[in-house]
Amino acid sequence: MVSREAREDLKFGDIIVPKGCNVWTLMGIIHQDPETWGPDAAKFNPERFANGVKGACKYPFVYMPFGVGPRVCLGQHFAMTELKILLGLIVKNFEFSLSPNYVHDPVLTLIIEPKDGVNLLVRKV
Numbered sequence: 001m002v003s004r005e006a007r008e009d010l011k012f013g014d015i016i017v018p019k020g021c022n023v024w025t026l027m028g029i030i031h032q033d034p035e036t037w038g039p040d041a042a043k044f045n046p047e048r049f050a051n052g053v054k055g056a057c058k059y060p061f062v063y064m065p066f067g068v069g070p071r072v073c074l075g076q077h078f079a080m081t082e083l084k085i086l087l088g089l090i091v092k093n094f095e096f097s098l099s100p101n102y103v104h105d106p107v108l109t110l111i112i113e114p115k116d117g118v119n120l121l122v123r124k125v
């Protein structure tokens, strides 16, 4: 989630936001809204991005994992580069399958994460 404080009285459509009020944007909720992402919105399905964000959802501007505007995440390009390198190295060197002990139980803390971790069976290739 990200928050912004209204520095003056604002009006968004019918909604009045008084000066000093904090507006929270819950990306975790927006990113799983079936109206935007379709009926499988809650499903982990990376293939939905095969044709970019525009191909994945109805309103591409609501996809903002790194926030938006002047306070957008400073580390977003670093984070994406790091993740791509890491993921590439992992899939090149290891083979994975889900352990039968894994329990699917995502929880929302600061981010959405697996409550009891992700138990994997890992084999070096």
Ligand code: HEM
Residues within 6 Å of the ligand: 001, 002, 003, 065, 066, 067, 068, 069, 070, 071, 072, 073, 074, 075, 076, 078, 079
């Ligand atoms: C996948 C990893 C990451 C995600 C999903 C993420 C997400 C976010 C989000 C949502 C914000 C708030 C943006 C807003 O208010 O509009 C933020 C801010 C920030 N992030 Fe990240 N971040 C990630 C990694 C990193 C890394 C690796 C760094 C530093 C190396 C970093 C540095 C920052 C900083 C400094 C801010 C505050 C920017 C400001 O307020 O001007 N982040 N991040």
